[in-house]
Amino acid sequence: MSNNLKHLADNYLRTPDGDMNFLGKTLKILIIIIIIKLIISLTNKLIDRTLKNKKGKNIFINNKRANTIGEVLKKIVKYILYFIGIMIVLDMFNVNTTSILATAGIGGLAIGFGAQSLVKDIITGFFILIEDQYAVGDYIKIESLEGVVEELGLRVTKLRDFSGDLHIIPNGTVQVVTNKSRGAMRALVKVFVAYEEDIERVSKILEVICEDIKSKNDSILDGPSILGITDLGESNISITIVAKTKPMEQWSVEREIRRMVKEAFRKENIKTPYPGRVIFGGKEE
Structure with missing residues (x-):
């Protein structure tokens, strides 16, 4: 059986030089996508199960905070796995990923000076999450805007007011928050x-x-x-x-x-x- 599979792979998935042909690379990309999807699904279930067991303990003030942390963790895992998958695919097409990473590091330093607001948004969002200033489902007021937190990410906060308007607020601009959902x-x-x-x-x-x-x-x-x-x-x-x-x-x-x-x-x-x-x-x- 193994010899037959190897024979089929050599005939249909490889070139005479032994490298993968277009069909072989396409099949490998599909396998990578499926594996990433499975890992993301399993990781999401693991995060949900872990947070469900942690709800009610001191580390989580309430269920809203646990849900918010879970959503952020899921996004971080998803982006990391997507990045790894892209690097593997590029390597299949003989693209030097090492040089790309090195260039990205140098370019990131240069871009960083022009993306200070983005970095500020992410850092502020991190502290909003860790300090539990507000969570998804809380009714809050940020300057002149107030409503229910519909989504809390590391970069932006999405606020839905009573009229139905959705306000997307960069976390870096959040200075004073009035949380109207905590306590009596x-x-x-x-x-x-x-x-x-x-x-x-x-x-x-x-x-x-x-x-x-x-x-x-x-x-x-x-x-x-x-x-x-x-x-x-x-x-x-x-x-x-x-x-x-x-x-x-x-x-x-x-x-x-x-x-x-x-x-x-x-x-x-x-x-x-x-x-x-x-x-x-x-x-x-």
């Missing part, structure tokens, strides 16, 4: 009532609302609490309600508090102020 978040609602209303009565109604929503909403960690009168406006009194919620749940809690306040004020006939205009003067006919 604050829900704040200001309730406006007219000066004519009995504040003690209004406060008791709001206390009932706070107790009711606290018992029904699992997203609330603390409160809601009534801070009391926080502002005396031209035509209204402002009463502030605050609560601590799970990350990303503060807006839904605020909406629910406003809905319940509106419904309670309607039932109890509590007047809320609105702009009005009184005109004096004129003649009666």
